[in-house]
Amino acid sequence: MANTIELQESESEKVEVKIGDKTIKLPVHTGTYQEKGIDISKLRAQSGYITLDVGFKNTGSTQSTITFIDGEQGILQHRGYPIEELAGKASFEEVIYLLLHDDLPNEAQLSELKARLEQYARPEAGVRDILNALPDDTHPMGMMCVLLSSLSGFYPHLMDSWSDQAKREEAMYRLLGQMPALVAYIYRRKAGLPYIDPRPELGYVANFLNMMFGEAKEEIVEALDTLLILHADHEQNCSASTVRFVGSSHVNLFAAISAGNAALWGPLHGGANQKVLEMLEAIKADGGDTSKYIAKAKDKSDPFRLMGFGHRVYKNYAPRAKVIKKYTDKVLDMLNMDDPILDIAKGLEQAALQDEYFVARKLFPNVDFYSGIIYRALGIPVEMFTVMFALGRLPGWIAQWQEMRQNGEPIGRPRQIYTGHSTRKYVPLNER
Numbered sequence: 265m266a267n268t269i270e271l272q273e274s275e276s277e278k279v280e281v282k283i284g285d286k287t288i289k290l291p292v293h294t295g296t297y298q299e300k301g302i303d304i305s306k307l308r309a310q311s312g313y314i315t316l317d318v319g320f321k322n323t324g325s326t327q328s329t330i331t332f333i334d335g336e337q338g339i340l341q342h343r344g345y346p347i348e349e350l351a352g353k354a355s356f357e358e359v360i361y362l363l364l365h366d367d368l369p370n371e372a373q374l375s376e377l378k379a380r381l382e383q384y385a386r387p388e389a390g391v392r393d394i395l396n397a398l399p400d401d402t403h404p405m406g407m408m409c410v411l412l413s414s415l416s417g418f419y420p421h422l423m424d425s426w427s428d429q430a431k432r433e434e435a436m437y438r439l440l441g442q443m444p445a446l447v448a449y450i451y452r453r454k455a456g457l458p459y460i461d462p463r464p465e466l467g468y469v470a471n472f473l474n475m476m477f478g479e480a481k482e483e484i485v486e487a488l489d490t491l492l493i494l495h496a497d498h499e500q501n502c503s504a505s506t507v508r509f510v511g512s513s514h515v516n517l518f519a520a521i522s523a524g525n526a527a528l529w530g531p532l533h534g535g536a537n538q539k540v541l542e543m544l545e546a547i548k549a550d551g552g553d554t555s556k557y558i559a560k561a562k563d564k565s566d567p568f569r570l571m572g573f574g575h576r577v578y579k580n581y582a583p584r585a586k587v588i589k590k591y592t593d594k595v596l597d598m599l600n601m602d603d604p605i606l607d608i609a610k611g612l613e614q615a616a617l618q619d620e621y622f623v624a625r626k627l628f629p630n631v632d633f634y635s636g637i638i639y640r641a642l643g644i645p646v647e648m649f650t651v652m653f654a655l656g657r658l659p660g661w662i663a664q665w666q667e668m669r670q671n672g673e674p675i676g677r678p679r680q681i682y683t684g685h686s687t688r689k690y691v692p693l694n695e696r
Contacts, residue, residue: 283313290307326667342496345362357377363663384437384440384441386442387442390414391449395449404451408446409525409529411449412518412521415438439662443658444655448475448476460476481598484595492655495631495653497660503528503657504657504660506523506524506527507521508665514675534653537650541640542571543572544612548604548608585628588631603640603641
């Protein structure tokens, strides 16, 4: 007789799992907004069963106080603050503090944060030597993985930061302080340009832009500051989960962040805005007819898909996209650029926002679509887009690592359902 599994929630916030004639009671955890999760940590011990959830699409890996997302309602909050309240109002430094300390800073706290970021804004001289030693055709994200990992060599005294608060904070702020220089160095290395020394007194974003381009226009600083806020954290995504998972082994923070950066590299994660520009380039090469590609996107038999539209989590016009759209328009107007790629992007955007086919299916432009357009307008090469994403996401990664440590979470070790060969007998080589 086949086993049957029945779930029934009891009044004491437990779920009864019936497997055959055996009933097991499992705790239920309820979140701030009444989302519920069944605690299966003792399921195998009590029943011999495990759960199977390939890709962990429906598995809660932790309880977190950092970021809340409701994809159906189009909600994104950091520490309870809606992204619409932060972007365009708070500075990126304020959001860094918020993610790390659970609240927005007062003036004294913000000044202290800025002082620490300025203190650690200059990478060691050997960082440039490592970057220069890499082959010219190394991808920028490969360069970033190397540089992040190399920091453990420059700061060996921070390897035991897991249990030492002072060392832990130094490692965190060295990463945050040096990240703008690392990104700018990679850009100028790839472009064959001389490095520009940090000027941290300019401010976090202005200093970064100055190291990139030798100048920092106020309007561009504002737009990029907002874009970094929009990328600062996004709950248990692939890279954040990687940072927590790798960090659970008690590896040093530099290595955990490098692992998260590697996860972000993938085209299904941080590389999405690069795919947007590659799509726009392809449309341009085919004559630039946006109506043709809108029709192709609607045709189920056509393999073409619009990149940068819709989102796996958000089933609405994503809150980040709403915020960044106005900055996209502002930057393009300010730069007064004559770029056919941007014209194609505007055409696709208007079609998707007005066409009933896309509206009905919630296929709205997402943050990857708009961020790619802004980076293009600023003259940032397509292959640098994911590195820019990493600059914004760094405080979220650190906050996730810090919370994992504070929660005392055990080392990550998923189970599996083995489907390979059963026991076999070894056959000597001359008999095979």
